[in-house]
Amino acid sequence: MAELPRNVCGTPVKGENFFGRTKEIDDIWDRLATDHVLLTAPRRVGKTSIMFRLQNTAASREEWFGAVYYSAEAALDETAFVAGLFAEIAKSPRCGHVADALSRNRRGELAARVAKLSVAALSMELRNTTTTWSTLAAELQDAVYGLPPQGRLLVMVDELPVFLLRLLALDRSRAEAFLSWFRSFRQGRPERSNDVRWLLAGSIGLAPLASRQRWTKLINDLHESTIGPLDRANAQGLLDGLATRYRLQLSPAERDALLERLGWPIPYFLQLAVDALRKRPPGTERTDRVLATLCGPESQIYFAPWWQRLDEELGAVNASAAAAILTACAIDPDGAAKASMEGIFVRFWTDRDRDAQRRALFERLEHDGYLVFERGRWRFRSPLLREVWLERTSR
Numbered sequence: 001m002a003e004l005p006r007n008v009c010g011t012p013v014k015g016e017n018f019f020g021r022t023k024e025i026d027d028i029w030d031r032l033a034t035d036h037v038l039l040t041a042p043r044r045v046g047k048t049s050i051m052f053r054l055q056n057t058a059a060s061r062e063e064w065f066g067a068v069y070y071s072a073e074a075a076l077d078e079t080a081f082v083a084g085l086f087a088e089i090a091k092s093p094r095c096g097h098v099a100d101a102l103s104r105n106r107r108g109e110l111a112a113r114v115a116k117l118s119v120a121a122l123s124m125e126l127r128n129t130t131t132t133w134s135t136l137a138a139e140l141q142d143a144v145y146g147l148p149p150q151g152r153l154l155v156m157v158d159e160l161p162v163f164l165l166r167l168l169a170l171d172r173s174r175a176e177a178f179l180s181w182f183r184s185f186r187q188g189r190p191e192r193s194n195d196v197r198w199l200l201a202g203s204i205g206l207a208p209l210a211s212r213q214r215w216t217k218l219i220n221d222l223h224e225s226t227i228g229p230l231d232r233a234n235a236q237g238l239l240d241g242l243a244t245r246y247r248l249q250l251s252p253a254e255r256d257a258l259l260e261r262l263g264w265p266i267p268y269f270l271q272l273a274v275d276a277l278r279k280r281p282p283g284t285e286r287t288d289r290v291l292a293t294l295c296g297p298e299s300q301i302y303f304a305p306w307w308q309r310l311d312e313e314l315g316a317v318n319a320s321a322a323a324a325i326l327t328a329c330a331i332d333p334d335g336a337a338k339a340s341m342e343g344i345f346v347r348f349w350t351d352r353d354r355d356a357q358r359r360a361l362f363e364r365l366e367h368d369g370y371l372v373f374e375r376g377r378w379r380f381r382s383p384l385l386r387e388v389w390l391e392r393t394s395r
Contacts, residue, residue, distance in 0.1 A: 020234035042369020083126035263383035335379025
């Protein structure tokens with residue numbers, strides 16, 4: 001009998017805690033047979049959990065011998081990015097040839113210790129060498145595309161847009177040069193280009209970032225695969241599995257009422273709802289109490305990243321404009337017509353750049369999962385997120 005999922009709030013899930021997504025996983029593997037993939041989804045839909053699932057199942061797939069996961073979120077510069085990626089690949093199972101190549105190209109004490117160092121320690125050692133990042137990158141490319149004939153390797157890079165934004169803050173031309181190099185790196189050697197596939201993802205959209213910076217040509221080798229919420233059957237199954245594990249009295253009618261109130265069944269919201277259910281005794285108004293808990297001050301920490309990202313990534317003016325737009329769209333559950341928000345646009349942007357700024361901001365809010373455009377109106381994609389926003393702005 002399959003293990004029941006656990007109630008995991010916040011961190012990516014692995015193993016038996018990963019639920020559903022069978023079709024999405026199969027579709028990604030099918031696409032990886034022919035293309036590199038850009039995995040896109042609004043925030044908190046579960047991209048990183050899907051990447052972990054791909055990593056854990058790669059060896060069982062025909063033609064694949066393994067998968068590597070690397071998060072670029074903490075990389076401060078190009079050297080840190082390449083060193084971290086190099087270390088992650090070198091220390092992965094069945095990638096010993098990469099570690100061997102690293103030892104051959106290094107001198108002295110490091111060469112003797114490559115096999116003994118952890119991923120973090122090896123990355124730190126590589127960052128502290130005097131080698132330029134481009135030289136280190138060339139060594140990595142030679143090693144990765146010098147794979148012995150044992151099948152394909154999947155390399156997944158998470159939070160690449162976060163890293164690019166960090167470079168952008170330093171020097172736009174530097175960020176563009178890095179992205180150009182990375183595209184060339186993905187192409188590999190012509191005779192071995194099919195032996196390595198790349199999957200890129202992040203909590204910030206790479207495609208919108210590339211569009212704003214006019215870098216689309218630097219990511220046009222990636223096929224965009226979009227992940228949405230769980231379908232109804234899987235959402236019901238996840239709630240049922242969690243209810244069984246924790247012996248919650250959750251009838252099909254109450255379960256479906258909860259899904260109706262949540263509106264947008266992403267795993268994160270379902271896990272938060274179950275966490276709240278575990279703290280509430282059964283009763284006729286339990287669904288209302290659960291939603292009140294999720295929207296209340298004690299749950300704001302779970303939603304804070306949605307609001308903090310606006311300030312961190314948009315700049316003061318656009319973040320204030322985004323907040324005003326969200327407030328206008330939250331008043332009515334059906335959202336707001338674009339024409340009704342014209343006063344917001346006039347307040348924040350000049351005539352010259354108003355249309356471009358408006359388009360870019362709505363594109364961002366839609367891509368990141370805040371809003372959706374339907375029947376001529378912009379509304380919150382998630383009814384829960386709308387209620388949380390109203391609670392936040394009313395205090």
